Each structure stands twice: as structure tokens, then as C-alpha cells.
Amino acid sequence: MKTPIALQTAVLALVLVVPATAMAGEAKMSLMNPDKFTDIKPGNGTDKSFRKGLERAFTEELSKSAKALPAGQTLEVTFTDIDLAGEVDPVDMPGGYQLRLLKDVYFPRLQFDYRVLDASGAVVSEQKGVELKDMSYLTGPRSATTSTSFYYETKMLREWFKKTLLGDPK
Template identity: 40%
Template sequence: MRTTILLCGLAIVLGTGAVQAGEVQIKWQDPEKFTDIRPANDSRKAFRERVIKKFDGFFNDMATQLPEGYKWEVTVTDVDLAGDVDYFISRSGSALRVVKDIYSPAIRFTHVLRDKHGEEVVSGEERLRDMGFMQSLRSANDNEEFRYEKQMLNNWFTKELQPKVEQYALALPKVSTN
């Protein structure tokens, strides 16, 4: 199992002056067995390393939005990239990743988020799949690699994890400063 630890720097939220920063630790459980991390024109190992590096960055970016001192432990158990590698479409003998709406991105991971005191805020197993990934609006210049997977993760983070973190913060007992 491959483990990556990313410490997120401080991020100042514009307009509020509030400082937020979280720490994320990512484990990759048997990535060579994932559903689809197949390269089109790259070695399997090099492509897998590139995917892991990009996804580490996605989780790191999300962790910067967590409150200061929070620790997020993530174990990625499967990835199915958007599209499918087609070895027969190209006349040059090289393969292409063909992205169609029937080849939707998916990711499975378990996670535990702890507050600055080590108390569990939220945990679970997530099985994300974005069946409507081709319907989202995007810029004509948007050629970022793994953009569909990034959007899927960001949507989940915004709709699922952040509200739970906010609810947890509201439920904490208020400490008097007097």
C-alpha cells in the first residue's frame, strides 16, 4: 500500500480573514488492481504515478478548506477514470482514451476526519460516480487532465463533507472568553 502525507499550508479565506488549513494523509490500496488506470500512450507505472500525484493534489486542495488543525485520513480503494482506452481506433498503432458519457468517472475511498482534538467529525466509505459528467458546463480552454474526476470530488466535498463539518462546529459547546 502506498501512503502519501500532504500537509496543507494556511489558506486565508478572502473577505472574512478567517484562516483555515487541514492536513490530509492519503493511502492508495493496491492501485495496480484499480478498475481503470490504464494509459493510452504511456507505461502503466508512469501513468499510475501521474494519476496518484494528481489525485493527491485534488485531496490536498480540498483539505485546505478544512478548519485549522483538522486531520483527514483517506484510503483510496478504486478509481475508474472517465473514458475508456481504445486500442483499435488509431491507425498509428497507438491507443486513445475515448471519453463518452457511457464511460463515467468513479472513485471509492474510505475516510476519517478528526478535529484538532482528535475527535471524529465524520467517517465513512464513499462510492462516487458522476453519470452526468459530460453535461456540466466548462470552458473551451479547460483541458486539465482528470478534470471530470476533480469536479466529481469537489462536488462531493462541497455537498457532503463541508456541511457535516459546519454542523459539527455548530454543535460544539461554546467556550466563554470572559
């Protein structure tokens, strides 16, 4: 049985168009009691500007990942604790700067609650008390062109998203 060319063309067009529009979720991120977090101290700069940078980096990472969710779905993440990679050296440097030292013993940890909502606001997936940590964060490859201040933390979020919400075992 031959399929009319017009039908084949329509099916092909649908196959090519639907995947591009079917995935378009969004993300929302918040910090719960950030003043009580284990470590979100700046190495330099003010606490307020550093926190804004952290929120921006995490929101951008979650928003990029959430684009892989079905259209209309929203990922909401509420961080309950953050312990950034490294530790701020307590010794003041000239000019009032402090350095964030990266050592194996100061590995990054994130704790958060999340939920995924569909377009009507119904919960599709949720979990409280998620804890991510990367005890070998300094041993893996890191691109020399990576410029984010929160590389290790956003990498953990990206990997968690792929594994947990997309089912990708990598």
C-alpha cells in the same frame, strides 16, 4: 453606550485575522491495491508515470479542498477502486499510443474510504465505501482552459467535499 474606538479596532482586527488562520486543514491520499482497480490505464505513456500523475492530481485537489477544514484537521482518503472517465481504445495507434475515448457509457466512478482527524488524531468524521459517479459527465460545462487529465474525477471529489464535509448543497 459608546464603545471605545480602540476596542472596536481590536474586534475588527480579530474578525479580519481569525478567518484567514482558522481554516488550514491538510489532506493525505492513498491507493489500496491499485492493480485491481477497474480502470486506471493510460491512453499513452507507462502505467507507472500515469499512476503518479493520477496520484498527484488527486492529492492536489484534496489538499486544495482540505484548506477549508479547521486548522489542525486532516482529511485522509483511501481509494479502493477507480474507474476513470472514458475507456482506452484497444486498437493501437501508430507509435504505440492508445486513445481514451469519452462516451456516455464510460462514466467516471470513484470508491473510497475517508476520515477526518483533529489535531490530536481523534476521528471527527469518517465513512467507508463512499461511491461517487457521474453518469452525465459529458453534458455539463467544461472550461476550455482546463488542462488536467483527470478533470471529471477531480470535479467529483471537489463537489463531494463541499457537500459532505462543508455542508454546501451545491
